[in-house]
Amino acid sequence: MAARVLIIGSGGREHTLAWKLAQSHHVKQVLVAPGNAGTACSEKISNTAISISDHTALAQFCKEKKIEFVVVGPEAPLAAGIVGNLRSAGVQCFGPTAEAAQLESSKRFAKEFMDRHGIPTAQWKAFTKPEEACSFIL
Known part of the structure; x- marks a missing residue:
């Protein structure tokens, strides 16, 4: 079964992650929040306007869209605890917890x-x- 993936961020790192994930036959769709012009240029990749600061709404969005896992790129959402909050809501998330992200933030x-x-x-x-x-x- 092919997965739906959500990538948090709008920079080149997130563009590259989306591009590479979209190449996998294991990935059905890549959503990027908020994304950028480059992440909107692929058949399997699309930007989404969901707020990344409202972790409760984001978790609900992931459940409604059947997102298999979330990849968080930027430091600010990591420092804000997005990974721990999504995991607590039952959403699989790749990235360090807020505590671990302090090394960068x-x-x-x-x-x-x-x-x-x-x-x-x-x-x-x-x-x-x-x-x-x-x-x-x-």
Whole structure:
């Protein structure tokens, strides 16, 4: 049985994912939310206007459209917890949880993680006042 897939995003990465998934005989249809002009140029790929910020409505959309799984590209929806929320609603989703996405979405979290685990990284410090930041770099 061929699957319907939803890709979240509108950039080149999502365009490439949609293009490659559409080549599979295991995939019947690829929907991209919100997509872009390029993702609307294929027989098996179409853009959809569903809001990606309303996770409850998105989960319902996936169930109504019989989406087999969702692939999330951009960092913002990952950081907003879309993967965990969709999984909790019974929708299969490929992407890191909000907690794991912090490595990409929060530079401070990533630097603290690297320090904690002995991963080499450039010297850094977090600041709340611009004057302190200037003193640090000058």
